[in-house]
Amino acid sequence: MSKSVSVPALRAKSVDELSEAEARGEHATLDDEIAEHDLRYHQEDRPTISDADYDKLRRRFEEIEARFPALAGEGSRSRRVGAPPSEKFAKIRHRVPMLSLGNAFADEEVLEFVARVRRFLDLDAESTPAFTAEPKIDGLSCAIRYERGKLTRAATRGDGEVGEDVTANVRTIRAIPEKLNGDVPEVLEVRGEVYLRHADFARINERQAERGKQIFANPRNAAAGSLRQLDPAVTARRPLQFFAYSWGEVSALPATTQAGVVEAFARLGLPTNKMMRLCRTPEEMLDQYRVIEAQRSSLGYDIDGVVYKVDDLALQRRLGFVSRSPRWALAHKFPAEKATTIIEAIEIQVGRTGSLTPVAKLRPVTVGGVVVSNATLHNEDEIQRKDIRIGDTVTVQRAGDVIPQVLGFIEAKRPNAAVPYEFPKLCPACGSHAVREINPRSGKEDVVRRCTGGLICPAQAVERLRHFVSRNAFDIEGLGAERIELFYKEGLIARPQDIFTLEDRDRRSSHRLMEREGFGETSARNLFAAIAERREIPLNRFIYALGIRHVGEATAKELARHFGSAQALQQTAMAAQDQTSESWSDLTSIEGIGEVVAEALVDFFAEPHNCEIVEELLKQVEVLALEAAAESSAVSGKTIVFTGSLEKITREEAKAMAERLGAKVAGSVSKKTDLVVAGASAGSKLAKARELGIETIDEDAWLKLAQGSE
């Protein structure tokens, strides 16, 4: 079964290249798409895309949020797991949320994960903590609670917070003991995967077909459909299996390591997977991945990857969680699927810095369950290296992220008329020359061809304006991507400085904003107020907003710290054209600023239209010193109180985090308290904080704040 989800051309761009506006649009679309798929998968047990494709959507979504944290608001999907429980079942709130796992597709990402763990724990490069590696079972997760060794309750994952009560159904599963053996803890919530073997799946489908009932698309859906039955007698007829691999609430853990607890599970009579290995090095982890992958087809049940977990539970506790997944675990997925199709055209997209990106327009093809019609060709050299031509039949792959890639063409199918692709030398948006610069460091041609039109180029102008008003730049509320585009088209805003004269011009205009469709008096007034609010701006944001190549937020801060004013930066960059000058040495001597950035600054200020933008802007806005928060953490020196129950991190971890950021943690709220972090069911301390007018935030906001500051 496949669903045609048109992958917008935007996804042909890497997340790094998205403007804030593009990211916001794509974020919203992805959010809807994912919600739809979640519902089909979790509630209807009838997914319409493959897991690999779902993972890609999700990963792309998370990458966008990682780059634009503002999008990861309160209700963001990245903080949710699955779909809300179905109304058909009674609900069970998980005492410990059931979270998800971060994904990796390539070996390097696994190495990066290990490095991340090491960094987080402050271990040196030689000492790798031990990791378990085990199959990732493709079923549905289930939490089974035992009290004094007796099964009392079972729940599906649901949305991670609240699951469905499937106790009666789980009691019919023979693989799950009603009573545990031996030395049982008072409370033990076992978590694991309910799944079906291939042979049983085939039999179920045969029976379904005979009776003219629904055929399941794969074993996982059949397992889910079997467990989520209102009539437990139906579940009883389906030979569901179970592997225990994790736990929720436990009164006393039977071991201090992941492997130890799973071994204890086996002793208690729970089924566990025999392929779990303890790995001492990243090489051993990757070896075990290959061992499991090699056995994949002969296991008799579906697995879709390998899960690595830090073995030492004390380290797991220290690592904690980030949004919906533990920092101490990773799912290393098996590779994505491929398909062949025809390239019907090659389109060129123009980015903010004028970069020309080629996108293959494909005859729509299903790759792993999703219809794709665009694929990235990366750049000019890639097209040439692979000798990709319009009309070619090509292999496309949807790998680690959602952007499909063209792997290569099939020689036997090349039409006689196909000619080598000639990359345009003129910008398709404005007709200016598009050139490949020489990298001063390597002396080599840049792989990216860029439009030289600057702000004459409408594609660049709009992208630059969007960047200018984006969250980490001028952050003008009410001036989003769509409005920028509209104002640009209508000639109301062509350059950044025009934003600040908009209100004045509007007052004198006969066609006032508030009289237009889509605008009311309030929205026009709000927009002008939001603009007015940004007439004061910290220098680092001002520099970042200019959209100078290679000048990201961190570099903008360095420049702001060094120069102290926009004028000083401009003067030095203008005088630094001569690379033997003192100004050039001054620029390149700044910490974190190499020749590439220096060159970009020189180029930017060599353009009169850029100097004009800066000069005109300076007439409109007051540039303040560097943002204070940029220097140290947002909470350093502050006194924080944690109250209520935290769900994603322990109190211990929260306290450690706060202290790491230079804050003090207090036990009670007083006038000296600066910030109260209120978890679920916070009571009197929260009330007192409100009474005293102290800032209060929830757990997610705290995590975001802390992570942003680390």
Ligand code: IVH
């Ligand atoms: S550990 C805190 N181990 O994969 C997360 N999960 O994509 C603990 N899964 O929700 C999960 N096999 O349903 C873990 N060996 C395994 C697994 C496994 C399958 C599922 C599980 C989880 C999902 C995350």
